[in-house]
Amino acid sequence: MGIVGWIVLGLIAGVIAKVLLPGRDPGGLIGTTIIGIAGAFVGGWLSARFLDRPVAHQFFDLTTWGSAIGGSLVLLIIYRIFFGDSRSSRR
Secondary structure, eight states, X not given: OOHHHHXXXXXXXXXXXXXXXXXXXXXXXXXXXXXXXHHHHHHHHHHHHXXXXXXXXSTTOHHHHHHHHHHHHHHHHHHHHHXXXXXXXXX
């Protein structure tokens, strides 16, 4: 799977992560999209490096999707911890 495939997978993983973890993010849609793409890359790397589950070169592989969504969730949680919801504190 090439770089374009990973970007598409990251976009979809970011949307799924956002559905699983709803709420307002400081970055909005663009920030969540970037987090999804980065999460796909990070999740794939962590899966191959530490879990001994290398991602397949196929787009429709369950391990690849699981690692991409998991990476996106982790990055979204970290993003919320560090940046929080800056909109709710302004009134």
